[in-house]
Structures are given as structure tokens and as C-alpha cells.
Amino acid sequence: MALDLETREQLIDTVRRFVTERLRPLEAKVSEDDAIPNEVIEEMKALGLFGLSIPEEYGGLDLSMEDECLVGVELGRTSPAFRSAFGTNVGIGSQGLVMFGTPAQKAKYLPGIASGEIITSFALTEPEAGSDSANVQTTAIRDGDVYVLNGTKRFITNANKADLFTVMARSDPGKPGGGGVSAFLVERNLPGLSVGKPEKKMGQQGAHICDVIFDNVRVPVENRLGAEGEGFKVAMQVLDRGRLHISAVCIGVAERLLADCVAYASERKQFGQAISGFQLIQGMIA
Ligand SMILES: Cc1cc2nc3c(=O)[nH]c(=O)nc-3n(C[C@H](O)[C@H](O)[C@H](O)COP(=O)(O)OP(=O)(O)OC[C@H]3O[C@@H](n4cnc5c(N)ncnc54)[C@H](O)[C@@H]3O)c2cc1C
Structure with a gap:
């Protein structure tokens, strides 16, 4: 639902102040500790950040895509690891449920996702299915009133904290490509589900990606998301929406980088003058 202009301004102003006054001073600590302090997570919950995109009837803010993007720009002005803490709940971890969930599935999970009590992950990528994401090898074989999942997912954001995974698995092994794949809501505590150690990344310390391994995980049929x-x-529609959100965040990141570069080049002096006076520096920033 689109906010009226005044409410939108208030929300953006609140997020901007949270980013400037609360998150930015913590950037170095988060990078060093590779963790976001728990009290910050609690403040994010109180601000409603976990539920930006969840319908109001389930406790979310139900922002329109445009409003969510405007908030995303503000969130981009600090380390992206902060956004990642709630980003899966806002996007790839919840939107399959919002778009394709049954009323019972929504009622069971969405209120906890909106409040941040349930952390979600989206598990599509596999060791042999990256850009070629339709090449999913994880299987989901129907056995009475459950599907039995076997396989490994890779680079799954927030997997080490997730309570609920949206998992894409091949329910029809005889059918190659996207047509043989179904989506499932898989709870963390099911026997046979395990999560690997967080990968070492080049950046975004404080945000984590891990393998998720399914070893005969029995998922109830009522947890299938959408039709077989x-x-x-489901995955492509969720990702299409996520791309808009991430693009908005990238605008904030780019603006922050430019501002930091300009400030540093103006302050740093070499050869008796600010380096911003050198044409090559100006060229790089431009
Ligand atoms: C920080 C991070 C978080 C992630 N979070 C999640 C998540 O939450 N859930 C999830 O499911 N996945 C997640 N991923 C996985 C991500 O979606 C994949 O990394 C992505 O799909 C690319 O797959 P790949 O890494 O296997 O690269 P590859 O597919 O192996 O690509 C390697 C290179 O080859 C290029 N390439 C591939 N195919 C072609 C082609 N046809 N023509 C030309 N060039 C090509 C690519 O552009 C790339 O440069 C995450 C990844 C990262 C790094």
C-alpha cells in the first residue's frame, strides 16, 4: 500500500536518522566482529524493518515497491551487512509466501517474519546451479503426505540464523529445467537439515552465507509453496522483486561512496594542497 506523502517522509526521516546516528558509528565494529550487535537487531525489530513488505494484516508495514525502494536508498548509506540482517525477511525469504502462500501458510509464518521473530532464507543456488539456476539438482520426492528432500544448497544468506527456508527442489526428476521444480517452506528444526559454516567473503562482514544440506528431510505436503x-x-518472481530493492540499496551505497571520496580528497593534503585539486583524482571521482 502506498503511504501518503507525509507518512512517507516521516518513515524515510526515521530510517535516515537510524542509519546516520546508530548504524554508521558501528560500521568498524561490525566489520571487525563479523556480527551485528543483538541490541541493534532488537531496535530494527522495533522500527518495523523486518516487516517492510509484509501485508498489514500480518503485522507488516505493507510498503509499496516505490516506498520500499526509497527506504532501500537510505539503508544503502551504511554497511550493507546491516540491511542483510532483515533483508531476507523483507525480500527473498518472505515474498514467495506473500505471493503464492495459502491463507493457512501466511497465518502461520508471516506475523513472525514481520516482527523478526522468524528469520528466513531463500535457497535456490547449488554447487552446480548458479547462473543456470533452473538446473536445480536437490530432489523432493513425494512419499504419501510428505516430500523427502535430498541435496545441498550453496551461498544461502542468513542460513546460520534462519528458522524458515524457502527451498526450490526438483519434484519431477524426469523433467529437466524449471518445469520440474517445486518450492517448499522448510522449517529449520526438521531432522536431516543441517547448515554449514559461514563462507569467508571479501566484504560484507556481519552478513553470512552458508551451505544448507538436506539429508532425507521430510517436509509435509501442506508446506509446498504454490502448485507442484x-x-x-515462484523463485523468479521473488527475485524480480528483489532486484528492484537491491538496485535502490545500490543507489544509496554509490551516493555514500561518492560523498566519502569527495570528503577525503578535500581533506587529504599532498604536495602542499588537497588531493582533490589534482585532475586525475577529479577524473576518478567523476
Ligand atoms: C553474498 C552472496 C549472497 C547470496 N545469497 C544467496 C541466497 O540467499 N540464496 C541463493 O539461492 N543464492 C544466493 N547467492 C548465490 C548467487 O545467487 C549466485 O552466486 C549467483 O547466482 C551466481 O552463481 P555462481 O556464483 O555459481 O556463479 P557462476 O554461475 O558460476 O558464474 C561465474 C561467472 O560466469 C559468468 N557466466 C555464467 N553464465 C554465463 C553465460 N551464459 N554467459 C556469460 N557469462 C556467464 C557469470 O556472470 C559469472 O561472472 C548468494 C551469493 C553471494 C555472493
């Missing part, structure tokens, strides 16, 4: 064979469509 519709899972790749």
Missing part, C-alpha cells in the same frame, strides 16, 4: 512444478516461477 511451479517452484521456478
Whole structure:
């Protein structure tokens, strides 16, 4: 739902102040500790950040895509690891449920996702299915009133904290490509589900990605998201929406980088003058 202009301004102003006054001073600590302090997570919950995109009836703010993007620009002005803490709940971890969930699935999970009590992950990528994401090898074989999942997912954001995974798995092994894939809501505590150690990354310390391993994980049929064979469509629609959000965050990141570069080049002096006076520095910033 689109906010009226005054409410939108208030929300953006609140997020901007949270980013400037609360998050930016913590950037070095988060990078060093590779963790976001728990009290900051609690403040994010209180601000409603986990539920930006969740319908109001389930406790979220139900922002329109445009409003969510404007908030995303503000969130980009600090380390992206902060946004990642709640980003999966806002985007890839919740939107399959919002778009394709049954009323019972929504009622069961969305209020906890909106409040931040339930952390979500989205598990599509595999060792052999990256850019070629329709090449999912994880299987989901129907056995009465459950699907039995086997396989490994890779680079799954927030997997080490997640309570609920949206998992794309091949329910029809005889059908190659996206058509044989279904989506499932998989709870963390199911027997046979394990999570690997966080990968070492080049950046975004404080945000984590891990393998998720399924060893005969029995997922109830009522936890299938959408129709059988519709899972790749679920994944693509969720990712399409996520791309808009991430693009907005990238605008904030780019503006912050420019501002930091300009400030540093103006302050740093070499050869008796600010380095911003050198044409090559100006060229790089431009
Ligand atoms: C920080 C991070 C968080 C992530 N979070 C998640 C998550 O939460 N859930 C999830 O499911 N996945 C997640 N991923 C995985 C991400 O979606 C994949 O990394 C991505 O799909 C690319 O796959 P790949 O890494 O296997 O690269 P590859 O597919 O192996 O690509 C390697 C290179 O080859 C290029 N390439 C591939 N195919 C072609 C082609 N046809 N033509 C030309 N060039 C090509 C690519 O552009 C790339 O430069 C995450 C990844 C990272 C790094």
C-alpha cells in the first residue's frame, strides 16, 4: 500500500536518522566482529524493518515497491551487512509466501517474519546451479503426505540464523529445467537439515552465507509453496522483486561512496594542497 506523502517522509526521516546516528558509528565494529550487535537487531525489530513488505494484516508495514525502494536508498548509506540482517525477511525469504502462500501458510509464518521473530532464507543456488539456476539438482520426492528432500544448497544468506527456508527442489526428476521444480517452506528444526559454516567473503562482514544440506528431510505436503512444478516461477518472481530493492540499496551505497571520496580528497593534503585539486583524482571521482 502506498503511504501518503507525509507518512512517507516521516518513515524515510526515521530510517535516515537510524542509519546516520546508530548504524554508521558501528560500521568498524561490525566489520571487525563479523556480527551485528543483538541490541541493534532488537531496535530494527522495533522500527518495523523486518516487516517492510509484509501485508498489514500480518503485522507488516505493507510498503509499496516505490516506498520500499526509497527506504532501500537510505539503508544503502551504511554497511550493507546491516540491511542483510532483515533483508531476507523483507525480500527473498518472505515474498514467495506473500505471493503464492495459502491463507493457512501466511497465518502461520508471516506475523513472525514481520516482527523478526522468524528469520528466513531463500535457497535456490547449488554447487552446480548458479547462473543456470533452473538446473536445480536437490530432489523432493513425494512419499504419501510428505516430500523427502535430498541435496545441498550453496551461498544461502542468513542460513546460520534462519528458522524458515524457502527451498526450490526438483519434484519431477524426469523433467529437466524449471518445469520440474517445486518450492517448499522448510522449517529449520526438521531432522536431516543441517547448515554449514559461514563462507569467508571479501566484504560484507556481519552478513553470512552458508551451505544448507538436506539429508532425507521430510517436509509435509501442506508446506509446498504454490502448485507442484511451479517452484521456478515462484523463485523468479521473488527475485524480480528483489532486484528492484537491491538496485535502490545500490543507489544509496554509490551516493555514500561518492560523498566519502569527495570528503577525503578535500581533506587529504599532498604536495602542499588537497588531493582533490589534482585532475586525475577529479577524473576518478567523476
Ligand atoms: C553474498 C552472496 C549472497 C547470496 N545469497 C544467496 C541466497 O540467499 N540464496 C541463493 O539461492 N543464492 C544466493 N547467492 C548465490 C548467487 O545467487 C549466485 O552466486 C549467483 O547466482 C551466481 O552463481 P555462481 O556464483 O555459481 O556463479 P557462476 O554461475 O558460476 O558464474 C561465474 C561467472 O560466469 C559468468 N557466466 C555464467 N553464465 C554465463 C553465460 N551464459 N554467459 C556469460 N557469462 C556467464 C557469470 O556472470 C559469472 O561472472 C548468494 C551469493 C553471494 C555472493
